[in-house]
Amino acid sequence: MTSQPESSPLEVAIVGCGIAGLTAAIALRQHPYINVKIYEKATELKEIGASIALGPNGLRTLERLGLHNAISDEVAFRGPSNLPMIYRHWKTNEVIGVDRHEDVNQYLHRTARYHRAHLHQALLENVPRGIIHLGKQLVSVDVDSRDGVTLKFQDGTVVTADILLGADGLRSGVRSSFVPDFQLKWSGWTAFRAVFPTSLVESIPGLPADSTHWWGLSTNFFASRLGKNTFTVVGGLQSDPSNPNPHIANAEWDQDASLQLFKDTYENWNPVVKALVDATPSPLRFYPNLSCEGPLPTWVFGDRATLIGDAAHAHGGAHATGGSLAIDDAYAFYLSLLTVFPLNAIVKPNREGIGKALRLYEEVRKPHVEKLLNRVLEANAAKVERIRSGKLETDEELGERAARGSNTIWLHEHDVVKAFEATLSRRNEILVQGEAEVYAKL
Ligand SMILES: Cc1cc2nc3c(=O)[nH]c(=O)nc-3n(C[C@H](O)[C@H](O)[C@H](O)COP(=O)(O)OP(=O)(O)OC[C@H]3O[C@@H](n4cnc5c(N)ncnc54)[C@H](O)[C@@H]3O)c2cc1C
Numbered sequence: 001m002t003s004q005p006e007s008s009p010l011e012v013a014i015v016g017c018g019i020a021g022l023t024a025a026i027a028l029r030q031h032p033y034i035n036v037k038i039y040e041k042a043t044e045l046k047e048i049g050a051s052i053a054l055g056p057n058g059l060r061t062l063e064r065l066g067l068h069n070a071i072s073d074e075v076a077f078r079g080p081s082n083l084p085m086i087y088r089h090w091k092t093n094e095v096i097g098v099d100r101h102e103d104v105n106q107y108l109h110r111t112a113r114y115h116r117a118h119l120h121q122a123l124l125e126n127v128p129r130g131i132i133h134l135g136k137q138l139v140s141v142d143v144d145s146r147d148g149v150t151l152k153f154q155d156g157t158v159v160t161a162d163i164l165l166g167a168d169g170l171r172s173g174v175r176s177s178f179v180p181d182f183q184l185k186w187s188g189w190t191a192f193r194a195v196f197p198t199s200l201v202e203s204i205p206g207l208p209a210d211s212t213h214w215w216g217l218s219t220n221f222f223a224s225r226l227g228k229n230t231f232t233v234v235g236g237l238q239s240d241p242s243n244p245n246p247h248i249a250n251a252e253w254d255q256d257a258s259l260q261l262f263k264d265t266y267e268n269w270n271p272v273v274k275a276l277v278d279a280t281p282s283p284l285r286f287y288p289n290l291s292c293e294g295p296l297p298t299w300v301f302g303d304r305a306t307l308i309g310d311a312a313h314a315h316g317g318a319h320a321t322g323g324s325l326a327i328d329d330a331y332a333f334y335l336s337l338l339t340v341f342p343l344n345a346i347v348k349p350n351r352e353g354i355g356k357a358l359r360l361y362e363e364v365r366k367p368h369v370e371k372l373l374n375r376v377l378e379a380n381a382a383k384v385e386r387i388r389s390g391k392l393e394t395d396e397e398l399g400e401r402a403a404r405g406s407n408t409i410w411l412h413e414h415d416v417v418k419a420f421e422a423t424l425s426r427r428n429e430i431l432v433q434g435e436a437e438v439y440a441k442l
Helices: 019-028 056-066 114-124 173-178 257-263 271-279 322-338 351-388 397-406 418-442
Strands: 010-015 034-039 049-053 085-089 095-099 111-117 139-141 149-154 157-161 165-166 183-197 212-215 220-226 230-238 285-292 305-307
Touching: 010 019, 010 149, 010 157, 010 418, 019 034, 019 149, 019 322, 034 157, 034 212, 049 056, 049 114, 049 322, 056 322, 056 418, 085 322, 085 397, 095 397, 111 114, 111 220, 111 230, 139 173, 149 165, 173 305, 183 257, 183 351, 212 397, 230 257, 230 271, 230 397, 257 271, 305 351, 322 351, 322 418
Parallel strands: 010 034, 010 165, 085 212, 165 305
Antiparallel strands: 049 111, 085 095, 139 149, 149 157, 183 230, 183 285, 212 220, 220 230
């Protein structure tokens, strides 16, 4: 790539048409001189996934992008109590803790729950179908070529772009191209998940109106209404990954799970949970909790490629925040790119400029998601240690844990724009300080 100014549009190739890829495409398409193409391995965009939550962080970002259709009550559910989560005791069904919003003044910024397919569809409505290329499974990437970055797909096709955005999720092909020895790790926790019409459960006596997490001594159970009159249940089995429960030892992502095993898991729980379990229809699916073994050393590859969403920081879904993190990554990437390619610019940045923008994006997002990843890895290790030691949590400890709540305001109410601005001012301060030191020496 030459460093001469060029006036052709900036070509951005996004691999992965999930929540991250679509949000990035919507943001980038606001720039008149950016051409976006999305490459997705699936051969059709069908309704897949179970429930997904967005916190104030992701919801605010979707609103900034003008995506009202993706945050309204037409598509999402918000509980009547304005509490993002209510914790109940597994046996007594008593409320033992709550999470609260802290700085959320607008209704549409309150935690919202969706069937993933409905959120995905709402984002898709904002992207022209012609820029999405299906049946394109990325197999390799080359960033050394003079023409930018070259992507090779399993069907033999090859494309080039100025920038590659890896938005291809947990098992990212983009990440594997740059970090071939990267490993995903199973925490020992495997969730059962189902989504079905609310009509199947609404007559259950005592069914909470709000999203509820029942906490048990070694497992838990989550149930919530979702948008469009759907309902979700999420259960889980925890075991020592080196000595797993045989029922989940080889469970694969999205594999059919046994309704009988689900019933057996919750057979001694309170009547509301038992009734929800009894009413759950097929398909019930397994979702093993897979995460990075640790943070990636860098998210910037060859000054032309980076990662967003689960591809960058798979953390196993803890705190139901993967969707919002992906949305905020996409927006931080867009804001960073604007610093080298403002909306009124027509001469696209060269490789050096692109590299600067990618490093700014990394500086804004990586410390934030690493804080989460490190906490999750620590918590997972503690759970496994407890199983190995054979010492179950006592009822008293459980109550204390629930009373503390999830303690995740820093995560769910994180404002990506403020974080972006803070990063820029920090950089300016360093620059000004550096200049002052130079002047002082004169
Ligand atoms: C089918 C599916 C179901 C899910 N269900 C849930 C759920 O029920 N609840 C929940 O909380 N989270 C679910 N997730 C994960 C959730 O979507 C993410 O944690 C979060 O939204 C971050 O999204 P993402 O865009 O980074 O990754 P993803 O949503 O995983 O999207 C990645 C996209 O990249 C595509 N892709 C992967 N590899 C390649 C490749 N080599 N070449 C081209 N394309 C590729 C995938 O097909 C997918 O469309 C699901 C993800 C998927 C893919």
